[in-house]
Amino acid sequence: MITTFIRNHQYNVIKKQSEFLLKTLRTVADRKVLETVRYRAGVNIMETFSSLTEDQKLMLGEIASIEKADDFQRYLNTMEPYMEPFPTITPKQIQKLFPKNKKLKIPDLSSIDFRYITYLGWIDIASNRLFIVYPYEGRFIGIEGRLMPIHKKGYCLFCNRHQELALFSVKTKPAGASIDNLSAISHYVCLDSQGCNHSITDTASLEKFILSVSK
Structure with a gap:
């Protein structure tokens, strides 16, 4: 059973960091700069959560190994089942x-x-x-x-x-x-x-x- 833990604003952080990292990969050749941006993207994502399990940290941390545009979209797609919806209201x-x-x-x-x-x-x-x-x-x-x-x-x-x-x-x-x-x-x-x-x-x-x- 999937446990939801990503709220909308947190998903937006993940999306924003993914887009920034992808843009950096496309425009920057310096590997040191790229690694710094990768590290910062991971930290920014982790900091938006007050607590995470080890499995959740591993899933979110996969951003650090992504190289291609298609992989960024797959990364974001894997987050969707874990999104915590707005509470039911009538x-x-x-x-x-x-x-x-x-x-x-x-x-x-x-x-x-x-x-x-x-x-x-x-x-x-x-x-x-x-x-x-x-x-x-x-x-x-x-x-x-x-x-x-x-x-x-x-x-x-x-x-x-x-x-x-x-x-x-x-x-x-x-x-x-x-x-x-x-x-x-x-x-x-x-x-x-x-x-x-x-x-x-x-x-x-x-x-x-x-x-x-x-x-």
Whole structure:
């Protein structure tokens, strides 16, 4: 029986390191430089995991011996059965996360490959609102906020890639404040949640933001 242990953001690290190493192999002839890049790629991959079994270390460490483009793709393909999907969630569970939104438009969950998402995000175009669902410590957290496209590229708070951005503003209630004294926390995020999920390599900024607005 296969034990899953690779989360989406960790797979993205593996993919990113594989792509960088392949590019180096194609453009650099110096063997010392190549060996340094190989070593660094392996370290970067291992460091994204808090713990690994010896078998898992051996599997991930195979990147150090890859020479050809086809072998890189096979290496990535071997990771897929070990990917830990986003926890199972139903439309009813999502609706409960946003009780004030009676006309919530939920995405087609059957069309989503949950192995490749770190957070579930979708936009209600009619209201210019972004909805995010994130699993945290055995529960789901749902946040929503206004999304304002800025029509320029920059670095997303969640995935740190240079992409088309929007200003995501979430209203919060400071401790001791009344419902009439709401404030907003705003950050620039990707307009494309799917692309963001395919690029995110660290969950720290995402979690910090979600926890800051969900109190």
